[in-house]
Structure formats: C-alpha cells, structure tokens
Amino acid sequence: MKQITPTFSVEEQLTPEAIEAAVAAGYTTIVNNRPDGEKPDQPTAAACARRAAALGATYHHIPTPGNRLDPGAIDAFPSAIDDATGPVLAHCRTGQRSLMLWLVTQIRSGAMTSGEATALAREHGFGTAALDEWLERPRAPAAAPNVDGFFDASTFSVQYVVSDPATGRCAIIDPVLDYDEKSGATATHSADAILAHIRDQGLQVDWILDTHPHADHFSAAAYLREQTGAPTAIGEHVVDVQALWKDLYGFGDEIAGDGSQWDRLFADGDRFRIGDLEASVMFSPGHTLASITYVIGDAAFVHDTIFMPDFGTARADFPGGSATQLWRSMQAILALPDDTRLFVGHDYMPNGRAPRWESSVREQKASNPHLAGEMDEASYVNLRDGRDRTLPMPKLILHALQVNIRGGRLPEPDARGRRILRIPLDALGGAEWDRKNAKAEA
Numbered sequence: 001m002k003q004i005t006p007t008f009s010v011e012e013q014l015t016p017e018a019i020e021a022a023v024a025a026g027y028t029t030i031v032n033n034r035p036d037g038e039k040p041d042q043p044t045a046a047a048c049a050r051r052a053a054a055l056g057a058t059y060h061h062i063p064t065p066g067n068r069l070d071p072g073a074i075d076a077f078p079s080a081i082d083d084a085t086g087p088v089l090a091h092c093r094t095g096q097r098s099l100m101l102w103l104v105t106q107i108r109s110g111a112m113t114s115g116e117a118t119a120l121a122r123e124h125g126f127g128t129a130a131l132d133e134w135l136e137r138p139r140a141p142a143a144a145p146n147v148d149g150f151f152d153a154s155t156f157s158v159q160y161v162v163s164d165p166a167t168g169r170c171a172i173i174d175p176v177l178d179y180d181e182k183s184g185a186t187a188t189h190s191a192d193a194i195l196a197h198i199r200d201q202g203l204q205v206d207w208i209l210d211t212h213p214h215a216d217h218f219s220a221a222a223y224l225r226e227q228t229g230a231p232t233a234i235g236e237h238v239v240d241v242q243a244l245w246k247d248l249y250g251f252g253d254e255i256a257g258d259g260s261q262w263d264r265l266f267a268d269g270d271r272f273r274i275g276d277l278e279a280s281v282m283f284s285p286g287h288t289l290a291s292i293t294y295v296i297g298d299a300a301f302v303h304d305t306i307f308m309p310d311f312g313t314a315r316a317d318f319p320g321g322s323a324t325q326l327w328r329s330m331q332a333i334l335a336l337p338d339d340t341r342l343f344v345g346h347d348y349m350p351n352g353r354a355p356r357w358e359s360s361v362r363e364q365k366a367s368n369p370h371l372a373g374e375m376d377e378a379s380y381v382n383l384r385d386g387r388d389r390t391l392p393m394p395k396l397i398l399h400a401l402q403v404n405i406r407g408g409r410l411p412e413p414d415a416r417g418r419r420i421l422r423i424p425l426d427a428l429g430g431a432e433w434d435r436k437n438a439k440a441e442a
C-alpha cells in the first residue's frame with residue numbers, strides 16, 4: 001500500500017479479505033478503478049462491494065480501462081473523495097490508475113500544479129504516461145462568445161455582456177449600480193448603458209451574474225432583474241459572506257442569510273447555458289469566501305483573482321479572504337487551456353495606460369509578476385500578505401457590502417421613506433493611517 005496523504009492511499013488489486021484488513025486499519029471508503037474481467041482471477045467489483053457493505057464501508061466502482069484515464073471516471077472520481085467520511089483507499093491493478101485519477105482531481109481543483117503532480121507520482125514509483133496524455137489531451141475548440149466590457153472609471157471595475165453569436169442570448173456579469181458617496185445619490189447610468197447596448201445588438205438576457213459580493217461598488221443585479229426579468233445568480237458560499245457581514249454590521253432578521261436574494265446559487269462544477277454556449281462554474285475563493293469564476297465557451301470571467309499581466313493579482317485581506325486559497329484558485333484557472341481568454345474584474349491602469357481587461361492563460365503564465373517564473377504558493381502568500389498590509393480599505397467597502405449581501409438591493413426605506421446606510425465604527429481593520437499606499441485596490 002502507498003499512503004499519498006493522511007486521507008488517501010492507493011493499493012494493488014484488493015481481495016475481499018484485503019478489504020476487511022483495510023477497514024480494520026481505518027479506511028472508510030474503498031474505490032475500485034479497475035474494470036471487471038481484466039484478468040480471469042480478478043475478484044469482481046460486486047463481490048468486493050458486498051464485503052465492504054457488510055463491514056459498513058462505502059464502496060465505489062469507477063472503472064477506467066487499461067492505462068488510459070476515462071473521462072467519465074475523471075468526472076466521477078472527485079465526488080467519491082469528497083463524500084468520504086474518513087480515509088480513502090483506491091485501487092486498480094497496480095494502484096497507478098487510481099493515483100492518476102486522484103492527481104487529475106488535484107490539478108483540476110487547483111490544489112496541485114501539473115509539475116507537482118508528476119513529481120509526486122514519480123516519488124511513489126509510478127509512471128506518468130496516462131497523466132501526461134491527459135495533460136496534452138486534444139481539446140475541441142470551445143465556442144467563442146462575443147464579449148463586451150464596460151469600464152467603470154470611478155471604481156476601476158469592468159462589467160461584461162457575454163453573448164452567443166448564434167442565438168443572440170446573453171448574460172450580464174458584475175454590473176455596477178452608480179453611487180456617489182459624497183452626496184449619497186444612487187443612479188442607474190451604468191446599468192442603463194448596458195441595457196442600451198443589449199437593445200442595440202438585439203440581444204436577449206438569460207442571466208444576470210455576479211462573481212462575488214463586491215467591496216467597491218453596489219451591484220446592479222436587482223435593478224437589471226426588474227428591467228429584464230432575467231434570473232440573478234452568484235456562488236452558493238454567499239451565505240457565508242452574509243453571515244460574516246451581518247455580524248459585522250449588527251444586522252438581524254432584516255437581511256435573510258440564506259441567499260434567497262438571488263434566483264440561483266451556483267456550486268463548484270455547476271453547468272448552465274447561454275443560448276448554445278456551455279457555461280460552467282469554478283469555485284475560486286481567496287479574494288472572498290464566495291468568489292466564483294464563470295467559464296463560458298473559451299472565455300473565463302475571473303473577477304478579482306488574476307488581474308492584467310502588467311499589474312498582478314487581487315488582494316486577499318478582506319474578512320474571509322485568504323492568500324493561500326487565492327493562489328490555489330488561480331492555479332485552477334491557469335490549468336484551463338492556454339488560449340482561454342481571461343476577463344478581469346478590475347483594471348488599475350498601471351503607468352497611466354488605457355484600461356484593458358482581456359488577457360489569456362498563456363500571457364498570464366508568461367508574464368504576470370505574481371504568477372510567472374519561479375513563483376510558488378509560499379512565495380506568493382508572502383508577497384500577497386505583505387502587499388495587502390500596505391493597502392487601505394476600498395473607500396466603499398462598508399457602504400457596498402450591506403447592499404451587495406442583499407443582492408444589490410438598497411436598504412428598505414424608513415417611516416419617512418429614506419433609505420439609510422449603516423456604518424459600523426472601528427469594526428474593520430485597515431485604517432488609512434496604518435497603511436502606506438495611498439490608492440486602494442478592490
């Protein structure tokens with residue numbers, strides 16, 4: 001047996017007796033990756049499943065033939081691991097296919113780079129042909145949506161309309177509701193400009209999507225839903241963000257904490273369609289607890305993870321943020337095909353250049369100073385945390401979160417019909433006088 005982590009080991013073909021020994025040793029889940037009947041003397045999966053069930057262990061048969069990684073097995077393997085209540089023992093004939101499936105799972109989730117996965121396999125004495133083949137797999141070119149970016153100069157944020165050229169269906173991503181903090185005025189100029197573009201192009205709105213609850217602007221999702229009737233969506237972990245910020249603001253039942261402000265809460269791996277375009281969701285925490293990336297055809301909307309290659313990456317010091325998680329989320333994004341177009345959530349126009357918001361996986365890997373070259377998780381976390389200690393809070397963070405955890409709705413009016421924001425004092429760190437950079441990033 002080869003123990004890969006404290007909760008995952010691989011083994012050669014198991015007999016029912018060996019399953020009994022494994023369960024006695026503490027394994028709660030057995031995964032069999034070998035198709036039945038490869039050899040005449042091989043115990044059947046059904047016999048092994050019966051023995052495991054009698055012992056109270058969970059048994060999964062996720063066969064992948066020969067020395068290849070079957071796409072169905074690749075898709076089924078992660079949930080067998082995620083659902084396990086204790087250590088998992090996976091086997092095939094030699095343990096090699098099981099380890100390769102586990103490594104692909106790690107690469108797809110961003111927990112490991114392909115180089116780390118290959119090195120780990122070698123360390124345990126396994127060949128990596130199947131993994132190499134998967135890494136170099138030919139991929140059908142993904143459909144290319146039309147993407148129009150709308151730059152909001154007052155918050156340096158980018159709003160998107162992504163549309164299917166074949167059907168004219170579209171989604172709006174990260175729309176801004178205008179807010180002037182000096183006068184307390186709100187307006188819909190930015191959102192109306194998006195609606196005008198949609199009308200001009202003859203598009204139909206299928207979705208209004210947010211990548212995360214923003215700290216620098218109000219979301220226009222609720223307004224756009226009223227105007228278009230299209231459903232709103234965000235990542236399912238928004239409920240954790242609601243809990244965190246409700247506590248910070250001292251809100252009670254006036255804000256529901258169950259995500260019911262959106263029509264759909266997306267989990268990692270969820271799929272949906274925009275016309276004929278396939279869209280999928282990657283959970284990308286780090287900047288916030290709830291951040292997600294939308295992958296739509298050959299375009300990924302990476303929001304506040306990776307910024308333009310001449311700038312770097314998003315900060316990870318808001319409540320619930322984590323530089324380690326952000327690094328892992330970015331590695332998962334960089335595991336997308338090199339030609340994937342990456343659309344960022346902000347651009348801070350370094351050295352006074354004009355705003356830009358589109359790059360590619362290839363460009364980011366080659367030249368982003370936070371990602372390229374020798375950068376690894378430990379050095380990134382060091383760099384990120386160091387830089388974050390110098391950045392003041394975004395000026396609208398306390399204004400914005402109370403609107404955005406309501407799905408972009410303003411507070412209910414009081415008896416006189418006034419809507420009042422609440423600003424908790426001395427509840428959030430990062431006062432400007434403790435930070436040396438003048439300019440905040442979001």
Ligand SMILES: [Fe+2]
Pocket residue numbers: 212213214215216287304442
């Ligand atoms: Fe953000």
